[in-house]
Amino acid sequence: xxxxxxxxxxxxxxxxxxxxxxxxxxxxxxxxxxxxxxxxxxxxxxxxxxxxxxxxxxxxxxxxxxxxxxxxxxxxxxxxxxxxxxxxxxxxxxxxxxxxxxxxxxxxxxxxxxxxxxxxxxxxxxxxxxxxxxxxxxxxxxxxxxxxxxxxxxxxxxxxxxxxxxxxxxxxxxxxxxxxxxxxxxxxxxxxxxxxxxxxxxxxxxxxxxxxxxxxxxxxxxxxxxxxxxxxxxxxxxxxxxxxxxxxxxxxxxxxxxxxxxxxxxxxxxxxxxxxxxxxxxxxxxxxxxxxxxxxxxxxxxxxxxxxxxxxxxxxxxxxxxxx
Numbered sequence: 001x002x003x004x005x006x007x008x009x010x011x012x013x014x015x016x017x018x019x020x021x022x023x024x025x026x027x028x029x030x031x032x033x034x035x036x037x038x039x040x041x042x043x044x045x046x047x048x049x050x051x052x053x054x055x056x057x058x059x060x061x062x063x064x065x066x067x068x069x070x071x072x073x074x075x076x077x078x079x080x081x082x083x084x085x086x087x088x089x090x091x092x093x094x095x096x097x098x099x100x101x102x103x104x105x106x107x108x109x110x111x112x113x114x115x116x117x118x119x120x121x122x123x124x125x126x127x128x129x130x131x132x133x134x135x136x137x138x139x140x141x142x143x144x145x146x147x148x149x150x151x152x153x154x155x156x157x158x159x160x161x162x163x164x165x166x167x168x169x170x171x172x173x174x175x176x177x178x179x180x181x182x183x184x185x186x187x188x189x190x191x192x193x194x195x196x197x198x199x200x201x202x203x204x205x206x207x208x209x210x211x212x213x214x215x216x217x218x219x220x221x222x223x224x225x226x227x228x229x230x231x232x233x234x235x236x237x238x239x240x241x242x243x244x245x246x247x248x249x250x251x252x253x254x255x256x257x258x259x260x261x262x263x264x265x266x267x268x269x270x271x272x273x274x275x276x277x278x279x280x281x282x283x284x285x286x287x288x289x290x291x292x293x294x295x296x297x298x299x300x301x302x303x304x305x306x307x308x309x310x311x312x313x314x315x316x317x318x319x320x321x322x323x324x
Contacts, residue, residue: 003027003045004237005067005109007052007100008074010037013115013171013226015180017071018044020230029065031058032074041180052096058103069111069237070104072097075145078188079119082141093144097151105160111240112152112163113233116248118222118289120146120167128292131167131250138284149248156246164236164245166229169252169291173225173312174319181319182226191223191313194263195320198270205274207259209281214288218259222252222290225306225315235300249299252291253307262309269313 004021008014009030014037018028022044030042033051048064050057052074075093076082082089097114104112119142120135137143155161172191174181182192196202210217232251239245257265263274293304306312 002068003029003065004069004071005029005031005061005065006071006073007031008037008072008115010034010039010042010047011073012182012184013168013229014071014073015041015043016175016226016230017073017233018042019175019180020227020234021071024234029061029067031061036185038183041183043179052100053091055099055103058099059106062103062107062109066107067109069113069240070100070109071113071115071233071237072100073115075115077117077141079139079141080188082139082144086140089140089144090147093141094147094151097148101151101155101161105155110160110162111237112161113236113240114148114152114163114165116149116165116167117142117145118167118169118250118252118291120149123284123286124289127288128254128290129250130292131248131295153246162240162244162246164240165248166232166236167248167250168229169222169224169250169289171226171229172223173227173306173315175227176306176315178319178322181323182316190259190262191266191316192320194266194274195270195313195317197274198266198272198317199320203275205263205276207276207278208285210278211281212287214258216258216260219285220256220258220288220290222254222256223307223309223312224251224253224304225312228304228307231303231305232296232300235303239299247295247299249295250291250293251296252293253304254291254293256288256290257309262313265309266313266317269310269317
């Protein structure tokens with residue numbers, strides 16, 4: 001049975017990828033330092049504890065398992081924290097990616113799926129956002145992801161690598177089987193925070209600005225269900241093995257929901273009132289971030305099976321309630 005190395009496999013996205021790959025008959029090897037990942041989310045395949053900046057440890061794991069491909073999910077991923085600790089973000093997200101690539105190449109592993117981000121676009125000039133939109137990040141996290149893409153692209157141009165970069169929009173939801181889910185400390189994402197208010201774990205939900213140029217004044221975002229995202233990773237790896245392809249692809253549905261729409265849907269699903277407080281805008285937040293999904297559909301087909309807002313919130317609410 002082929003093995004696939006999944007960096008950050010004990011995290012939110014990585015653990016869902018492990019489940020999807022195992023269901024497809026592959027053995028996912030989780031490589032995670034557990035600084036932010038959770039051991040209890042490693043349910044499919046072995047766990048190897050290690051830092052992606054540790055070339056020696058990476059080499060040991062590659063030699064032990066001989067993976068056919070790498071799914072690179074490991075990263076620091078808090079935008080605000082990246083502004084406060086930029087060196088940490090470049091060390092992990094850029095330096096770690098370089099070390100991972102060096103290890104892949106020295107072990108003749110050719111296929112890489114890279115977890116990128118819509119943060120590379122900064123404040124877009126057009127909506128919906130196409131892949132050729134100007135890439136002008138406005139924070140160190142976005143810069144680190146764009147640098148990662150460029151380094152990977154250059155390695156591919158040297159004909160030593162084939163890759164697909166997946167530029168996520170807002171990832172949410174949880175495994176419909178409730179085996180794994182979202183565990184962030186702290187939790188910063190709007191949907192789980194809204195549900196934490198509904199459950200009584202938070203006193204209120206902060207709305208960061210209600211005076212944007214949108215129909216209800218709140219920011220609009222494009223959400224993708226984490227299980228759909230995992231399926232895209234699997235399909236991308238299969239695509240690389242079947243075709244000569246290097247590409248970066250937006251992963252968003254092309255449909256945006258405002259903050260107030262998220263709250264209203266969460267209230268309907270939970271049957272509970274979600275108390276809110278309006279705060280000032282966060283500097284640099286675009287009014288609208290919505291993907292154009294045409295390239296994703298062309299390459300992979302329509303894998304957005306669970307990414308309507310109601311299903312996203314329903315699965316997240318089910319996970320939160322089952323893990324009280």
